[in-house]
Amino acid sequence: MPENHAPTQPTAQPTAPPRARREPMFPDGPAPDPAGSHHERRIRSFQPRRSRVTTGQAEALRRLWPKWGLDIDGLHRLDLGELFGDPKLPVVLEIGFGMGEATARMAAADPSTGILACDVHTPGQGNLLALAEREGLENIRVANGDAIILLREMLAPDSLSGLRVYFPDPWPKKRHHKRRLIQPEFLDLAATRLAPGALLHCATDWEPYAEQMLEVLTAHPRFENTQPDGGFAPRPEFRPLTRFEGQGLDKGHIVRDLLFRRV
Known part of the structure; x- marks a missing residue:
């Protein structure tokens, strides 16, 4: 989710080609509203950032999302051992990773730890997936949606x-200030x-x-x-x-x- 308030990449990069009206940008990629309307209305600590997806980011999302991405739909419990392909792998949750550069560097420095990286910023999701593939980082998974729902309903x-x-x-x-993530209820x-x-x-x-x-x-x-x-x-x-x-x-x-x- 877009907790990280770092600026995005320069806009001079080539962007993905236009799509037909109402056609999903990534049919097999991150959903625009993965949890839908079945969850309660509440104050959220994030707001989606609307920015262009580059051609490279779009390609990474199309190819790699089915392999390394997941939508936070709140409908099922995740098996982290199955998700990362190793039941003994310790997993760290990162909430808000921006464009993913720091996440990729931490994953490369510690391949014995899995990183479940959560954000709602589509360009950042695509960028992190591209970095993971380029660096051969098998210990990254990218989650799309609300981290509160992920914690509350999808993690054991x-x-x-x-x-x-x-x-x-x-x-x-x-x-x-009520929108800030680090509050007593979140820590509970x-x-x-x-x-x-x-x-x-x-x-x-x-x-x-x-x-x-x-x-x-x-x-x-x-x-x-x-x-x-x-x-x-x-x-x-x-x-x-x-x-x-x-x-x-x-x-x-x-x-x-x-x-x-x-x-």
């Missing part, structure tokens, strides 16, 4: 070895799907949101801070420095990492 209790939320939309206006749900000892890793360059994350995570009884001083963590080596993050640092932004363990 204690099934995740980790959860990553990098640079989610900060919703800076006060009236929009996440705690049921994370195995004991699993790591919840958040990162943001928006200081007020970082402070809120630290406050709600510290107050939650099922998470404990990995930092002895109870504060923010240094960026761990396994989280790559992205292009978007580097641009923010050049502008003087402060990036905060939070590493909490499920107890």
